[in-house]
Amino acid sequence: MKKKLIELQVNDEVHSLAVKPNDTLLDALRDHLGLVGTKEGCSVGECGACTVLVNGRAVLSCLTLALDATGVQITTIEGVSQGEALDPIQQAFVDHGAVQCGFCTPGMILTAKELLEVQKHPSVDEIKQALSGNFCRCTGYTKIVEAIRAASKEQGA
Amino acid sequence: MNEYHVIGKRLPRIDAKEKVRGQAHYSDDLKLAGMLCGMILRSPFAHAGILKIDASRALNVPGVKAVITGDDTIKAKYGVISRSPKFVDEYPLAVDRVRFIGDEVAAVAATDPDAALEALDLIQVDYEELPAVFDPDQALKPEAPQIHDHAPGNISREFHLKQGDVERGFLESDLVREDTFTTQSAIHAYLEPHAALAEWDMSGRLTLHTSTQTPYYVQQHLALTLGINPDRVRVIKPYVGGGFGGKSDGMAALDFCAALLARKTGKPVKIVYSRDEEFTAARQKHPVTITMKTGVKKDGTLVARQCKAFLDGGAYCSLGPLTTVLVGTFQTLPYRIPNYRYDGYRIYTNKPPCGAMRGHGGPQAHFAQDVQLDMIAEELGLDPVEMALRNGLRTGERSAAGFNIISSGFTGCVQKVGEETRIKEKKSSKKGARGKAYGIGLGCGGFPSGAGFYFTNTTSAHSSVIIRAGEGGGVSVLTGASDIGQGSDSIICQIVAEVLGLGLEDIRITSADTAMTPPDMGTYSSRVTVAAGNAALKAARAAREEIFRVVAKKMEANPEDLVAADRRIFVKGSPDVFTPFEQAVNLYQTESGGAPLVVRGSYNSPDKMSPTYSFGAYVAEVEVDLRTGEVQVLRITAGHDCGQPLNPMSVEGQVEGCIVMGMGYALSENLSFEGGQTLNPSFLGYRAPVANQCPEIVIHHVIGRDPEGPFGAKETGEGSLDPVTPAIANAIYNAVGVRIKDLPITPEKILRELKKKEKGHEKETD
Numbered sequence: 066m067k068k069k070l071i072e073l074q075v076n077d078e079v080h081s082l083a084v085k086p087n088d089t090l091l092d093a094l095r096d097h098l099g100l101v102g103t104k105e106g107c108s109v110g111e112c113g114a115c116t117v118l119v120n121g122r123a124v125l126s127c128l129t130l131a132l133d134a135t136g137v138q139i140t141t142i143e144g145v146s147q148g149e150a151l152d153p154i155q156q157a158f159v160d161h162g163a164v165q166c167g168f169c170t171p172g173m174i175l176t177a178k179e180l181l182e183v184q185k186h187p188s189v190d191e192i193k194q195a196l197s198g199n200f201c202r203c204t205g206y207t208k209i210v211e212a213i214r215a216a217s218k219e220q221g222a
Numbered sequence: 223m224n225e226y227h228v229i230g231k232r233l234p235r236i237d238a239k240e241k242v243r244g245q246a247h248y249s250d251d252l253k254l255a256g257m258l259c260g261m262i263l264r265s266p267f268a269h270a271g272i273l274k275i276d277a278s279r280a281l282n283v284p285g286v287k288a289v290i291t292g293d294d295t296i297k298a299k300y301g302v303i304s305r306s307p308k309f310v311d312e313y314p315l316a317v318d319r320v321r322f323i324g325d326e327v328a329a330v331a332a333t334d335p336d337a338a339l340e341a342l343d344l345i346q347v348d349y350e351e352l353p354a355v356f357d358p359d360q361a362l363k364p365e366a367p368q369i370h371d372h373a374p375g376n377i378s379r380e381f382h383l384k385q386g387d388v389e390r391g392f393l394e395s396d397l398v399r400e401d402t403f404t405t406q407s408a409i410h411a412y413l414e415p416h417a418a419l420a421e422w423d424m425s426g427r428l429t430l431h432t433s434t435q436t437p438y439y440v441q442q443h444l445a446l447t448l449g450i451n452p453d454r455v456r457v458i459k460p461y462v463g464g465g466f467g468g469k470s471d472g473m474a475a476l477d478f479c480a481a482l483l484a485r486k487t488g489k490p491v492k493i494v495y496s497r498d499e500e501f502t503a504a505r506q507k508h509p510v511t512i513t514m515k516t517g518v519k520k521d522g523t524l525v526a527r528q529c530k531a532f533l534d535g536g537a538y539c540s541l542g543p544l545t546t547v548l549v550g551t552f553q554t555l556p557y558r559i560p561n562y563r564y565d566g567y568r569i570y571t572n573k574p575p576c577g578a579m580r581g582h583g584g585p586q587a588h589f590a591q592d593v594q595l596d597m598i599a600e601e602l603g604l605d606p607v608e609m610a611l612r613n614g615l616r617t618g619e620r621s622a623a624g625f626n627i628i629s630s631g632f633t634g635c636v637q638k639v640g641e642e643t644r645i646k647e648k649k650s651s652k653k654g655a656r657g658k659a660y661g662i663g664l665g666c667g668g669f670p671s672g673a674g675f676y677f678t679n680t681t682s683a684h685s686s687v688i689i690r691a692g693e694g695g696g697v698s699v700l701t702g703a704s705d706i707g708q709g710s711d712s713i714i715c716q717i718v719a720e721v722l723g724l725g726l727e728d729i730r731i732t733s734a735d736t737a738m739t740p741p742d743m744g745t746y747s748s749r750v751t752v753a754a755g756n757a758a759l760k761a762a763r764a765a766r767e768e769i770f771r772v773v774a775k776k777m778e779a780n781p782e783d784l785v786a787a788d789r790r791i792f793v794k795g796s797p798d799v800f801t802p803f804e805q806a807v808n809l810y811q812t813e814s815g816g817a818p819l820v821v822r823g824s825y826n827s828p829d830k831m832s833p834t835y836s837f838g839a840y841v842a843e844v845e846v847d848l849r850t851g852e853v854q855v856l857r858i859t860a861g862h863d864c865g866q867p868l869n870p871m872s873v874e875g876q877v878e879g880c881i882v883m884g885m886g887y888a889l890s891e892n893l894s895f896e897g898g899q900t901l902n903p904s905f906l907g908y909r910a911p912v913a914n915q916c917p918e919i920v921i922h923h924v925i926g927r928d929p930e931g932p933f934g935a936k937e938t939g940e941g942s943l944d945p946v947t948p949a950i951a952n953a954i955y956n957a958v959g960v961r962i963k964d965l966p967i968t969p970e971k972i973l974r975e976l977k978k979k980e981k982g983h984e985k986e987t988d
Contacts, residue, residue, distance in 0.1 A: 066336070085336075087336075095251075099253075100244075101244070101247065101250075101251035102243070102244015102245065103244070104248075104413070104414070104463075105250065105415075105494075106413045106414070106415070106497065107497035107904070107905060108496065108497065109497065109904065111497075111904055111905040111906050112413065112497075112905050114413055141244065142242075142243065142244030143243070143244050143245075145243075146243055151239070151242065151243070155242040155243065156242075158238070158242045159234045159235075159238040159239055159242055160234055161871075162232070162234065162235070162238075162871040162872060162874070162875050164235065164237075164238045164241045164242060165464075165707040165708065165709065165875055165879065166412070166413065166414065166461075166462065166463045166464040166706065166707025167237070167238075167240075167241030167242075167246050167461065167463065167707065168248065168412075168413035168414040168463030168464060168707075169413050170241050170242055171242075171244045174242060190914070192913075193913040193914040193916065194913075194914050196912075196913035196914075197912040197913045197914040197915075198912075199912075199913070200411075200413060200905055200910060200912065201413070201913075202410070202411055202412055202413055202464050202466070202879070202883070202910065203413075203464055203707050203708075203875070203879045204875055204878060204879055205875075205878035205879045205880070205881050205882035205883070205916060205919065206878075206882065206912075206913040206916050207874075207878040207882075207916070207919050208871075208874070208875060208878065209913070210913065
């Protein structure tokens with residue numbers, strides 16, 4: 066298959082890369098750019114592990130073609146923290162024991178990021194609803210919900 | 223808890239920061255120069271002979287570098303329970319015959335996935351389809367197709383256990399009940415698919431990075447199937463994205479295929495399973511048909527139990543022969559059963575092989591046990607809480623299967639959840655929302671804190687830990703125990719930090735790399751905290767002894783009077799005069815002629831069953847929608863005894879994870895088959911729980927101090943699952959008055975039973 070040269074804007078950096086028409090955004094991030102923090106759990110849009118932000122909205126990178134991801138701002142888990150300092154959501158995940166195997170964690174954090182951007186103080190039910198497209202098999206979701214709640218309180222009114 | 227600095231504290235895990243930043247590398251995240259992509263060709267038939275394989279067209283695809291089949295192997299079988307030859311029943315690539323849809327037939331290595339995929343399509347396999355069998359009942363019939371030559375009648379394993387006299391026990395009982403329970407095909411559904419990356423060096427040594435719970439066994443089985451010495455195999459476990467028993471088989475087909483393809487091509491080869499492969503061809507949990515006959519006295523005292531279990535094993539052994547035993551032994555926890563008999567049979571069928579999954583035989587048996595006891599309590603007009611208290615095993619007792627209970631907090635667990643939930647009162651005064659029925663139920667369990675033996679013949683200790691202290695004052699811990707997300711790295715570091723008076727940040731842990739870390743059985747049977755924890759404790763104490771010896775000399779003190787805390791060594795009661803830990807290490811080196819401080823600790827279970835046992839009692843509260851049959855679990859209140867929780871936050875994480883997994887097992891999770899074909903190989907098709915289905919969870923730690931566990935700790939990762947499913951099943955019965963003894967308890971089944979019940983009522987009133 067013939068490759069096409071595209072530009073992707075990821076974590077405030079512009080990358081030029083040659084992708085095949087069937088390469089997904091997930092392939093581009095992981096295989097071309099080495100941003101392996103974005104995880105592949107199912108490749109069919111069911112598990113949420115590959116969630117990234119596109120213009121601030123949570124998107125499944127395994128269902129997005131790389132060719133369609135140009136001209137937008139992409140944020141992956143590597144772009145969430147500000148240098149050494151963790152994002153408040155990341156810090157809350159650490160402090161509240163919301164991380165076990167960690168494979169769903171990047172997707173969970175980016176989903177939470179979108180949620181708290183849209184809605185500063187979601188209820189427990191709203192958090193659970195927002196997370197219901199992200200599978201986790203380790204935590205029973207309890208501490209993930211707690212962490213997001215704590216992060217939402219942290220960010221004030 | 224004031225006596226400890228690190229133990230018993232709600233500390234964040236040592237790897238959490240890396241994981242939230244996306245910097246934790248799992249097997250699929252690793253890349254090597256010139257690396258090829260491998261893929262596996264699987265059987266489309268449930269049972270067939272392989273007549274011929276022609277890979278010539280596949281090899282012509284540009285980018286394809288190699289194809290391997292059974293003929294490229296040394297045709298050595300493997301099986302995780304390698305102590306018994308008859309449990310070694312599987313070729314890593316099929317030889318002459320395939321036995322389930324998904325059985326590995328060939329593998330290809332190519333420069334990119336598209337070429338590999340195209341090559342898979344072009345490998346021409348001539349099969350001769352054979353009659354297949356998918357159901358244990360059918361497989362036991364004399365005319366059934368025989369799946370393995372070594373197993374006449376398709377019996378993969380049978381196990382019998384007898385304690386006391388059950389017949390007399392039933393005669394002495396006031397009530398005897400017999401019920402049959404069935405459980406479904408379930409699967410681990412860990413988030414990280416299996417991935418393996420293999421590379422050989424010029425001296426014929428293999429390095430394999432793989433997603434495993436048991437690096438030591440992978441090393442052994444790779445060596446066996448590749449025909450090389452285990453010392454030439456280095457298995458490295460990077461971060462692992464969950465396992466739950468699904469990565470504990472010692473070797474997965476992809477480990478072998480990546481290794482062989484890498485040898486053949488002279489290049490590194492990586493293979494990653496697709497989610498479809500995970501659901502159709504990876505190990506599963508045994509469906510079990512359990513016929514349970516239980517006799518009790520009028521006051522609810524258990525007198526006798528006879529249990530017969532048939533396990534649908536699938537096409538190969540995996541860990542199933544052990545599951546056959548454990549369905550029988552685990553149900554002797556948490557209750558005292560004076561007369562007991564168990565007959566377990568594992569039957570081969572042409573389906574994906576079943577092995578260990580969290581709880582390993584316990585969830586199936588405990589579902590049957592606690593649902594039946596709930597029925598018995600109702601028949602006798604007794605309170606299930608009182609009945610559990612009456613029959614619960616106490617410290618110093620021995621279960622019918624021979625489990626020696628050296629510490630039991632079971633009574634405390636039952637009392638606590640009974641009081642907190644007011645279950646007795648709520649059971650009768652049920653209040654449900656409009657169109658919904660509220661119900662409440664109890665479930666109980668107990669679980670070993672680790673197995674008492676290896677599956678291989680070995681001279682290695684169950685767990686060993688090596689500790690090295692560096693001149694900068696940092697400490698390196700080497701362990702073969704595998705953190706797969708349950709948090710054992712953090713727990714081992716906490717133990718070492720506590721003994722040496724250090725912080726978690728002063729410790730670097732390597733787990734696991736078979737070239738550097740000592741052998742360890744691995745992560746299964748809920749063994750790591752007690753076994754590797756004790757090995758770490760011994761090693762840390764040995765390090766402290768060396769340090770204290772040199773510091774005592776310098777400070778002109780008695781080594782016995784020294785303490786280690788806050789990175790300092792000082793005489794107890796005089797913290798102001800101290801030697802910094804770093805200086806102490808350098809003192810040691812000066813005295814030893816520069817030799818580094820290296821110590822080790824090993825642990826073997828003193829009991830061949832298990833060192834000690836955890837206990838739990840949970841209460842579930844549910845609401846059943848009478849129109850749709852849908853069950854909402856409102857709240858689970860868990861009382862659990864894991865001895866001394868070393869990190870309560872981590873323990874809660876295990877309990878919460880178990881509760882949601884047990885809820886899925888109770889209500890929705892199920893792999894469906896038709897003609898041996900998996901019909902729903904996806905997360906959504908399988909219906910593992912998602913966040914908005916989860917109940918409120920209330921956890922009560924019933925804290926004790928186990929005499930064997932490190933700092934008094936016991937297991938919590940598996941036993942916490944057992945009480946969940948029966949508690950939910952009993953709550954559903956309490957809500958709607960229908961008993962469903964067939965998992966999962968779906969809305970369809972509830973509505974069907976409710977209809978039957980209604981019809982029954984109509985008939986009665988006619």
